[in-house]
Amino acid sequence: MASSTLTRRGLLRGVGTATVVTSCVRKPNDGKSDHPPITNVHTPAEIGPEPTSVSFTLDGKPAIVQVEPRVTLLEALRLDLDVTGPKLVCDRGACGACTVMVDGVPRNACMMLAHDVAGANVTTVAALGTPEALSELQAAFVRHDALQCGFCTSGMLVSCAALLQRRGPTRNKLTAEEVEDAIAGNLCRCGTYPHVVAAVLETAGAPPPTSRRGEA
Amino acid sequence: MNPFSLVRLSTLSEVSARMAQAPETRRLRAGGIDLIDRLKEGLEAPDELVELRAVAGDDGARMTGLAERKGGWSIGSLVTLAQLASFADFARPFAAIREAAASAATPGIRNAATAGGNLLQRPRCWYYRHVDLICLKKGGAQCFALTGDNRYHAILGGGPSFIVHPSTLALALLAHDASVVVFSPKGERTIAIADLFVPPSVDPSREHALAPGDIMVTIELPPASAAQRSTYLAVKEKQSHDWPLGEVAVRASVTGGKLSGVRVALGHVAPIPWRSGEAEAVLEGQAPSAELFARAAQAALSKAKPLEHNGYKIPLVEGLLRQALHSICEVPLPE
C-alpha cells in the first residue's frame, strides 16, 4: 500500500493499535471537529453526518474513534481501530462472524452503528486470552478440534464466553441444548457444532453431551 | 449506506414532531435491524435517523417497561425479543408470546430487535429487497411474485401484492387479541392488532396503518383466565437464522370439556398476519378431538389459492395447526 494513499486500515496498520486507541481522536484529513467525544447514547444530540468522535471501552481499554454515523461498529473496529477479531462475512446479521459482546450481551457488530456503543463496554475475542495464555474456553476449543477453517471461530468463542458468563456459578448445570441455543446465530460452514458444544460443556464442568451424530 | 445524521431527543412529542415535519427524509430507529438492512441494500436513503432509544423519563420508561396490568401485560415497544423470550412471568396462558419471540431470528439479533420494530418491519420478499427491481410495493406496475419464483409467497389474501407478512411476534399477538398504543401530536390512541396491518388490496405500498409522526409506545395483552392456553409453532428450512415457511399461533380455553375463546392465526401465508375465522368457527364450543382438529385445519386452508411454486404450504400449515391444537388441548397425536 502506497503511504500517500491514506485508507483508514492502511494508515492505522502503520501507526500501530496501541497509539490508535489512545490518540486517534482525529482522522488525518479532518482537523475541524473540536467537539468532545460522545460518551453516552442518551444525551440529546444531533450527530453527523460528518465524522464525530465517540468513546467507549474496548477490550478493557479506553477507545475513541472519529466516524460518520453511518459507519457500523464492525467497520470502526476493523478499519479504524485495526481490531480484526470480529470478521466481516454476510454484513446482514445472518452469520454471527462479527459477534462481539456489548455490556456482556452478544451482538452482531455489522448491524450496529459505531455510535451505538458510546460509553459501553465492547468485548471482542481478543480480550478472552492471548496466543501465549489461552483462556480455558479457547484451550478447550483446541483440544476438541472445535475449529476447522476458523472463520466462524471468533464469533463462536464470544457467544460461548457470554453464555458461560451469564450462567456464572450454575454453569456446571449447562446442557448441550443450551449451548446449541447460544450458538444458534453462529453459522459454521465447516460443521464444527458438536465439537463446540463438547468444548463448552467441558469448560463449564458440565456433563459431556450424550452421544450425537458427528461427536468426536 | 448514504450519509445520515443521528438525532437523539428525549421526549415522544419532540420525536413525533420531528418525524411529522419531513417524513420522506427521516426514519425512526428502534433496534435498527430491519432499518439498517434496508439502508445497506440501498432501498432507502434518509438524511436522518431519529433514535427511539434516546427517549427518556416517563416516555422512555413506558417504551422499555414490561408490566402486569389487571391480569394482562403491557409490553413496551422497545422491549427486545430476547427479553420477551426469557420472560418467566408469562405463565402458560401467554406461552405463545414467549415461544414466538424465542423462535425469531438468532440470539444476537434478538438482543437488538424490538417488539415494535418487529411488528413494523418491511417485507422480506426478494423482489422487494432487490434495489434494481421496482415492484408494485415500490411504485412499480406489478408484483413480480405472480410470474416469478414465488415459493415463499402468499397463498391466502394475496393480490395485487403477494408478499407474506414477516413478523413472527405479530402472529402470537393476533392470537391473543393484543392492541397497540400509539402516540401522535393529537394524543394517544389504541389500535387493535388486527387493524394495525394493511392488506395490499387497500394499499400495496405499506403494511401498517401508522402515519408519519405516529409512534408505537406499548403493546397491550388483555387478561386471561387460568384455563387459557396458547402456543406458537413454525417450520423453517433451517432451524435457526431463517424465516418460517409457515407458522401458526393458537389460543383457547378448555372449560367443561369445551373449547372457548378460540383464536387461530396463520403466518407466512398471507400479506398480513392471517386470522382464520373458518377454523375458529369449526372449533368454538366443541369438544377437543383429533377429528375436530383435522376438520379445523382443512377449513383454515379451504380458501387457499397457491401460486405456481408454493402449494406445499397448504399441507404444511394444516399439519402445523393440527399439531398446535393437539398441544394446547393435550390430546395425543393420532399418528
Ligand SMILES: Cc1cc2nc3c(=O)[nH]c(=O)nc-3n(C[C@H](O)[C@H](O)[C@H](O)COP(=O)(O)OP(=O)(O)OC[C@H]3O[C@@H](n4cnc5c(N)ncnc54)[C@H](O)[C@@H]3O)c2cc1C
Ligand atoms: C438473520 C435474521 C433472521 C430473522 N428472522 C426473523 C424471524 O424469523 N421472524 C421475524 O419476525 N423477524 C426475523 N428477523 C427480522 C428481525 O426480527 C426484525 O428486523 C426486527 O425485529 C426489527 O426490529 P428493530 O427493533 O430492529 O426495528 P427497526 O429496524 O429499528 O425498525 C423497523 C421499522 O419500524 C419502525 N419502527 C420501529 N419501532 C417503532 C415504533 N415504536 N413506532 C413507530 N415506528 C417504529 C422503524 O422506523 C422501521 O421502519 C430476522 C432478522 C435477521 C437478520
Ligand code: FES
Ligand atoms: S457479518 Fe455480521 S452477522 Fe454476518
Ligand code: FES
Ligand atoms: S470452522 Fe470453518 S466456518 Fe466454522
